[in-house]
Amino acid sequence: LKEMRYGLLTDIVPLPDNLKRSTAQAYFGLAQGGTFRAPKLAVDTENQAKLLGRFGLEAKKFVALMPGAEFGPAKRWPSERYAGLARDMMAKGFRVALFGSKNDAEVTAEIATLAPGVVDLAGQTRLEDAIDLVAAARLAVSNDSGLMHVAAAVGTPIVAVYGSTSPQNTPPLAEQRELVWLGLSCSPCHRKICPLGHLNCLKTLEVAQVAAAAERLLEMPAAA
Structure with a gap:
């Protein structure tokens, strides 16, 4: 993480070389781990x-x-x-x-x-x-x-x-x-x-x- 933000984390998830993983997947790993799930938005028909x-x-x-x-x-x-x-x-x-x-x-x-x-x-x-x-x-x-x-x-x-x-x-x-x-x-x-x-x-x-x-x-x- 940039700007020394890693000091705020309880668990650090290493980023791959050249950041070759989506930002969403990286943050999902920090928040929850496990299998990544793409977000879905509800639609008011x-x-x-x-x-x-x-x-x-x-x-x-x-x-x-x-x-x-x-x-x-x-x-x-x-x-x-x-x-x-x-x-x-x-x-x-x-x-x-x-x-x-x-x-x-x-x-x-x-x-x-x-x-x-x-x-x-x-x-x-x-x-x-x-x-x-x-x-x-x-x-x-x-x-x-x-x-x-x-x-x-x-x-x-x-x-x-x-x-x-x-x-x-x-x-x-x-x-x-x-x-x-x-x-x-x-x-x-x-x-x-x-x-x-x-x-x-x-x-x-x-x-x-x-x-x-x-x-x-x-x-x-x-x-x-």
């Missing part, structure tokens, strides 16, 4: 139905995009790439909904401008509402963020996009998932802003690569 009607969405007929990341820009796949993916999904017949907090509104507004027809929900839902809506999505595409883990915890198939962080440390704990990471020599740097000034780990990740990952999940049977 009554609230879900109301929200779907309010925003004009139909269960399993829309794709959820989560383009924000509170950590910093080195976790965010560029807005224009998300817009390109949104256009691709709409061309396949899906509605596209953008999720995020009010802090993500600038990013989602840019995507909405570049991809007319998307439903921009940034800042319009409580966390519990986002949970219920994401559970109704056919697919979610997200940066390494809290909403990525929400999608996993409600069983929605998830494409997770990584830049400055690593899918080895913070993967979505989902049965149906695709991890998209270029694995450049400079990553993962775990920085909020690219220390080299180019952000190639995300800027060189093309729409086609993420769309292909999404298509692989869409070819699987939809979760109940």
Whole structure:
């Protein structure tokens, strides 16, 4: 553990070399040990139905995009790439909904401008509402963020996009998932802003690569 926090532990669980175990698994080992169980979130189906009607969405007929990341820009796949993916999904017949907090509104507004027809929900839902809506999505595409883990915890198939962080440390704990990471020599740097000034780990990740990952999940049977 960093910052000398190990002094607060009654039992120390050694981390593997290069942290090649998910953070969730590591903390589970500290708290309980035994067989790791992925977390699950409960869904309020009554609230879900109301929200779907309010925003004009139909269960399993829309794709959820989560383009924000509170950590910093080195976790965010560029807005224009998300817009390109949104256009691709709409061309396949899906509605596209953008999720995020009010802090993500600038990013989602840019995507909405570049991809007319998307439903921009940034800042319009409580966390519990986002949970219920994401559970109704056919697919979610997200940066390494809290909403990525929400999608996993409600069983929605998830494409997770990584830049400055690593899918080895913070993967979505989902049965149906695709991890998209270029694995450049400079990553993962775990920085909020690219220390080299180019952000190639995300800027060189093309729409086609993420769309292909999404298509692989869409070819699987939809979760109940």
